[in-house]
Amino acid sequence: QVQLVESGGGLVQAGGSLRLSCAASGSILSINTMGWYRQAPGKQRELVARISSGGVTNYRDSVKGRFTISRDNAKNTVYLQMNSLKPEDTAVYYCNLAFTFANYWGQGTQVTVSS
Numbered sequence: 001q002v003q004l005v006e007s008g009g010g011l012v013q014a015g016g017s018l019r020l021s022c023a024a025s026g027s028i029l030s031i032n033t034m035g036w037y038r039q040a041p042g043k044q045r046e047l048v049a050r051i052s053s054g055g056v057t058n059y060r061d062s063v064k065g066r067f068t069i070s071r072d073n074a075k076n077t078v079y080l081q082m083n084s085l086k087p088e089d090t091a092v093y094y095c096n097l098a099f100t101f102a103n104y105w106g107q108g109t110q111v112t113v114s115s
Contacts, residue, residue: 002026002104004095009109016113017083022095022106024076033098034071034078038091038111045094049080063089085113 008020020036035050035058049059049069057069068081078095090113095106 002028002097002102004097004104004106006093006095006106006109009093009111011112011114012085014085014087014113014115016085017081018085018111019082020080020093020095020109020111022078024078024095024097024104028076028097029099031099033096035096035098036069036078036080037094037096038089039094039108040091043091048093050096051078082111085111087113087115089113 003025004022006022008018010018012018031053033050033052036048037045038048039045047060048063049067051057051069051071053073066084071078091111092108093111094108097104
């Protein structure tokens with residue numbers, strides 16, 4: 001069993017910064033991808049950024065240059081540094097851990113950006 005525990009969400013003004021963390025525990029395979037997704041009210045969940053165990057990263061276009069994903073493999077933890085936040089970044093952010101044949105989600109953390 002795998003558990004993901006997120007932290008770091010909150011309320012911030014536009015232009016501000018937040019850092020999300022997600023710690024994974026349990027039976028974690030060494031080859032995996034960790035990532036962040038978000039879901040705004042009335043919208044589908046979308047990929048924000050992800051990083052492989054080898055350090056390869058992917059970002060959605062709207063966050064490139066503002067968000068940075070990183071991970072500490074020794075701690076099974078992934079981070080999302082979010083700078084220059086915009087009101088349209090407001091959503092529940094979910095941590096994801098993916099293996100070849102399994103997929104796990106955190107409980108979500110709210111990020112609200114006020115204008």
